[in-house]
Amino acid sequence: MNQTHPQYHKDRQAVNQLSQDAPGDYHLAELARLLIRYRGFPGAEDIQRDLQGLLKSWQLTEETLFERTRLIHTSRPVYRNSDASQEDWF
Template identity: 40%
Template sequence: MDASPEASAQQAHPLETSDRDLVDGLLAATTPSDDQLVDAARLLIRYDGFPGAVALKADLEKVIKLWKLSRDQLNARVQQLWAAGYRPGQGGSLESPAVGSGFDASDSESPA
């Protein structure tokens, strides 16, 4: 087994496939919604320093350039959103997996 140093340096992130769909949606947004701003900031943090997902990281950088934002400006806007009471899915869409596992605790049995 002769693994090249280049191949071993690149890792596959376990969420890369699902995150790719999100990033593709972000690339299509010319004017980002609050949810999209938060998603972009969250994904930039997730992949920062990760040794892999090169194409996904490059597309995230394209997203913020498309939106005419720097990473610092994006982070400042997202911090303002959270400070103003933003919570994921508050716009009525519960399809975004931004926070949590998606597990619906209301379907589980609770101890009596």
């Protein structure tokens, strides 16, 4: 049974934006975050398909993406949120 993710609409906008931009550090971090969020999720096939398409168009594997984003996150903050304590991983 397909489910609707509670963050679907916000994530759909993020994926749409990623597909229009060149992959900088923020974009790589967003792609990794969304891949983790939707991994194994029973629904949102359009988002999952588009995330895989971004990986391919940016010539990355999940493994290389996660390696790069680990380096990015250890060297500097990627997200500048007024409430940095808020988690957005569910």
